[in-house]
Amino acid sequence: MTINSQKISSREQAEAILDKYDYFLFDCDGVLWLGDHLLPHVIETIDLLQSKGKTVLFVTNNSTKCREEYTKKFHKLGFGSVTKEQIVGSSYATAVYIEKIMKLPKDKKIWVLGERGIEIELQEAGYQTLGGTDPELNVDSFDPEHPYFNLDDDVGCVVAGLLFQVNYLKLSLTLQYLLKDNKSIPFVGTNIDSTFPMKGKLLMGAGSIIESVVFASGRQPDAVCGKPNSGMMNTIKAKNEGLKANPLKGLMIGDRLNTDMLFGRNGGLDTLLVLTGIELEQLVSKVEQQPTYYASKLGVIYELTQ
Ligand SMILES: O=C(O)[C@H](O)[C@H](O)COP(=O)(O)O
Ligand SMILES: [Mg+2]
Numbered sequence: 001m002t003i004n005s006q007k008i009s010s011r012e013q014a015e016a017i018l019d020k021y022d023y024f025l026f027d028c029d030g031v032l033w034l035g036d037h038l039l040p041h042v043i044e045t046i047d048l049l050q051s052k053g054k055t056v057l058f059v060t061n062n063s064t065k066c067r068e069e070y071t072k073k074f075h076k077l078g079f080g081s082v083t084k085e086q087i088v089g090s091s092y093a094t095a096v097y098i099e100k101i102m103k104l105p106k107d108k109k110i111w112v113l114g115e116r117g118i119e120i121e122l123q124e125a126g127y128q129t130l131g132g133t134d135p136e137l138n139v140d141s142f143d144p145e146h147p148y149f150n151l152d153d154d155v156g157c158v159v160a161g162l163l164f165q166v167n168y169l170k171l172s173l174t175l176q177y178l179l180k181d182n183k184s185i186p187f188v189g190t191n192i193d194s195t196f197p198m199k200g201k202l203l204m205g206a207g208s209i210i211e212s213v214v215f216a217s218g219r220q221p222d223a224v225c226g227k228p229n230s231g232m233m234n235t236i237k238a239k240n241e242g243l244k245a246n247p248l249k250g251l252m253i254g255d256r257l258n259t260d261m262l263f264g265r266n267g268g269l270d271t272l273l274v275l276t277g278i279e280l281e282q283l284v285s286k287v288e289q290q291p292t293y294y295a296s297k298l299g300v301i302y303e304l305t306q
Helices: 011-020 042-051 067-076 090-101 116-124 168-183 206-217 230-239 241-245 257-266
Strands: 023-026 055-060 087-089 109-113 128-131 155-160 187-189 195-198 201-204 250-254 270-274 293-295
Touching (some): 055 067, 067 087, 087 090, 090 155, 090 230, 109 206, 155 206, 168 206, 187 206, 230 241, 257 270
Parallel strands (some): 023 055, 109 128, 109 155
């Protein structure tokens, strides 16, 4: 297949990108960093964009942190001026979906298979959560008589996302709520990412964690709120009128084709795939829907314009 995607490798190309777009939407894992390992010239690139008055937003499928915690991570890694309002994560998108679209009554509790990020965003939306990072669930031996198996009838929704502290009890309790009341409790996933990029390796992604309870329960999530879900893009456009009015003034920068690039394309934005995360260069020419641009790393935008 011919390659239509432009590889960013010259000053002219990098300067043309800086001139053409007003909104830069950045994926995080695999673009800005791998875990806590900052990728080359990322801060310089973000600073360059902000010095030119560009709107910089961060759109992550990583549900383990809430926007507040992400703001702290940004500051710890040297992104001094980033604010909570610039960050949209899949946990926040999930909370918006449950509150505004599903309209789950606030007296209903939410069972969480996932980390603090999901719990905090749901609690900020006014919901009580169960499960999640409750230390009672971090058990070594498995007891089928564990008190949590007396299921809470106030649970009105199950949310599943990336979970680092995986164990048999948490998965089995989530399964009980998915089977309860003739499988009628709404089931929401945070994102579909099959793998999680870390320095030099791919780890288990949220999508693979979620798939374990999908397979056991025979249920698909009623909604998966992260990229490429259009709800996340609608949330961003609702807060950025200029992008809503002219999506082609926006550029989505990501490392995964079936989330970031699809999300940007579906939103009417141009797309830039960077090769520091999930995808390999040889794949770019093989996909039918190619990104507008691709680059070895995000930092080339800064490096090529110095
Ligand atoms: O497994 C996951 O959840 C994903 O790999 C992770 O969340 C990706 O985050 P993003 O690249 O969207 O920042
Ligand atoms: Mg990524």
